[in-house]
Amino acid sequence: MGNIRILHTADNHIGLKFNNYGGTAAQSALIQERFDALKNVVQASNDKDAHFLVVAGDLFDDLKVTQKDIKAVVEILKKSKAEVLVLPGNHDYYDGKENKLWKAFSDFAENTNLKLLLDATPYETEVDGTPVCFYPAPCGSKHHEGHVIGWVNDRVKAPEKLHIGLAHGNVEGMGVDDADRYFNMSEGDLRAAGVDFWLLGHIHVPHPPTSAVGNPLFFMPATHTPESVKRKIPGFAWFIEVNEQKQLQYEQITTGNLRFSRQILSFGRTYTLSDFRAQETAWRNKQLILDLKLSGSLSQDDLVELRSMISDIAPHYLHVDCENQVGVAVDKAFIQNTFAEGTTAYKWLSNIAEESNTDLALQMAYSLIQKHNAK
């Protein structure tokens, strides 16, 4: 029995429309990226000489993906030298009735290396004489609370075979958004199945967290390329090699080309415009979508400078979004520019500026004066 090599991906969400970037160059780049990163997954399967390329659900974002996109995905997956196993997830579920998505996929994939696992029934195969059995648990709907892996428990599992579960759903304790708690599985549920390990999808963060040697109960690859500014991580796939003693060596492979970065920054005494300038210069990358959330305060001159900086940085990125809520700092220069010398406001604010170590007292005093003057 030789080693068995598997490339594991999931949550590719082909067909995502990225309408929040509607009409921008970033929108078309993000749509195209889902295909390009899938090519990276296929390339990795060939580089690693994988026997199987497993897609553990949500290859497609919904059942309404266009025929053109389905065909393009099949064409990409066909280029893998591995056998490609595709499991329906909750976004691309299969409820037992013929649907356009999986009908078209099957038609395009006929007589290829692609195998669609629509039914909860073991798939027995072998690699160079080593028997391998996959236990697919496809999703039958988009939203479903309980898991669909229970049937695997009762199957007799000969010790000389490699037994691999395939499922798509939330794993309790992984700490993701409550909104994503579909097809909930506990570690106990996964263990009760009696397989050697599970290849899962659904949660868009990886598990285990890093490459290692060992015997994890389950793997989650995360998306193959990030899909929103909520993801700080790049896109990943797992490369898993199983030896004759059924010990695993697993390597996290980066498969995405684009990145998102959300920066929440507050200007003030400890974070200045020049700090921002230095950081921003280091971030520059045409494959990066930058999302800035700016607050705090800056001098009047720096505020003007900041605004022009923000409009100038766009060409250095794929896309820049900026929520600019930076206010004017009430410093000595501001007091002199705003109030006539000798007025109460001038004296009062200047005294605070002399004595106070915090911007807060000045900001509060200034806003009191503004309220008073507005009456």
Ligand SMILES: [Mn+2]
């Ligand atoms: Mn999912």
